[in-house]
Amino acid sequence: xxxxxxxxxxxxxxxxxxxxxxxxxxxxxxxxxxxxxxxxxxxxxxxxxxxxxxxxxxxxxxxxxxxxxxxxxxxxxxxxxxxxxxxxxxxxxxxxxxxxxxxxxxxxxxxxxxxxxxxxxxxxxxxxxxxxxxxxxxxxxxxxxxxxx
Ligand code: SME
Numbered sequence: 001x002x003x004x005x006x007x008x009x010x011x012x013x014x015x016x017x018x019x020x021x022x023x024x025x026x027x028x029x030x031x032x033x034x035x036x037x038x039x040x041x042x043x044x045x046x047x048x049x050x051x052x053x054x055x056x057x058x059x060x061x062x063x064x065x066x067x068x069x070x071x072x073x074x075x076x077x078x079x080x081x082x083x084x085x086x087x088x089x090x091x092x093x094x095x096x097x098x099x100x101x102x103x104x105x106x107x108x109x110x111x112x113x114x115x116x117x118x119x120x121x122x123x124x125x126x127x128x129x130x131x132x133x134x135x136x137x138x139x140x141x142x143x144x145x146x147x148x149x
Contacts, residue, residue: 002035004136008143015147026056028144033058038125040100044109045073046117052077055117062097071095073118076106080115082134086127098122105129107141111148119144 011031015024029043036042043057045066052066052073066073071093076083085104088094094104101122109116119141123129129137 001132002136004133004139007031007035007136008140011140011143012147015144018147019149021148022056024144024147024149028140029056029058032119032121032140036121038123038128039121040124041098041120041122044117044119045077047077047115052118057120059122060098060100063095066095072104072106073120076108076118077115080108082107082138084129084131084134088122100124102126103128105134105137107134107137109141109148110145116145116148 011028014027014031018024025044033039033042041057041059041062043059044055045052046055051068054062054064068074069078072083072085072088072091083106085091088101088104102124103126104120104122107119109119119137
């Protein structure tokens, strides 16, 4: 199991003094990708013009726009809470960007009280993300929210 508290601290350290969100988010996706195992996609969708657009990520080419309410990402965005899916094939409306994905976690990211985007992590393993992962990743996202410009 990843030490999410250490990971959050490392994210704070590497983001210190970085003046651009795109740089912070790029390194955040790289850090998660490097430290977590059994992943096939890890990155961000960001709120723009009333929808979610593809942000910095690691993994295969992905869909560039997701409407609020669509897929796991759009569902987490509308609910304003994390969504953990043990089997994406039975999640109604799941958007299959990478056919290798079998489970997924999406954590909303906020800035200034408003929804800023979502962190989306996919795994080729079914039920890859436990409740401990959810709590840990929510902690990492809280650290991210503090360092976003
Ligand atoms: N599976 C996601 C779409 C994004 S890709 O996984 C990168 C969803 O249903 O929201």
